[in-house]
Amino acid sequence: MAYPDGLLGADEHVVVHKHPHWKMLIVPVLVLFVVVGGGSYLAALAAPTDWHVPVWIGLAVVGAVLVVWFTLSPLVRWRTTHFVVTTHRLMVREGVFTRSGIDIPMSRINSVRFRHGLLDRILGCGTLVVESASDEPLEFDDIPQVERVHTLLYREVNDDPRDDRDYRAREGY
Incomplete structure (x- = not known):
């Protein structure tokens, strides 16, 4: 079983799984x-x-x-740092001997931003800023394809099952 499949719930699926950008x-x-x-x-x-x-x-x-x-x-x-977006949460795990991690449920995420300078834009990476119910926004540096990850995370945060075409068809919309 590949990481992070053992950490997922029954109806949870991985949307994005990244390591930090190779520039590090x-x-x-x-x-x-x-x-x-x-x-x-x-x-x-x-x-x-x-x-x-x-x-x-x-x-x-x-x-x-x-x-x-x-x-x-x-x-x-680098190899043991994981940035994972699932259908239910955002997970970050890092460390070898001393592992640390954070899980943020999608329902607790208030906003998602990204920033990248010229070098980051050339290399295709950046910093993802996630504001949740906590006091301080969390910054995740060197995320590859940060704009794509930002878009996917934003979609998961704002995903309403009623927007799904299959759901509308089943429910007669």
Whole structure:
């Protein structure tokens, strides 16, 4: 069973399921290239010396720590962050070891807005702002296809089953 199917109610269906936009992985990939390139360069500099083996081991350890901390960790964080719109609620889940999440029933959402600057428009992402019955609006950054998600979420919030063509036909409208 794929995520989030195990979290859904009997008559609940997934409308949108997204991970954050891939732009949040640009810096971790650049760090990977710098660590590998810099480590290779320093290893090549140490090769002609008599103590090159301990230097290589030290470079490998430092490089591995940097790659795990600055590349693998953001990749796993990106992969385990879920933004899900269902027919009944908005769900956001994030985290690896310590999971956190929020569920907002559609009936509690007051308004849905989005914003994106020039770079976000070029990359096709943005920030989704959801105002619910709580005091502060919730902002979800780096949502891919934010305008489409905004439209779908707005439709789900304002969805009236009586607007459905099949419902009207069954009820004789």
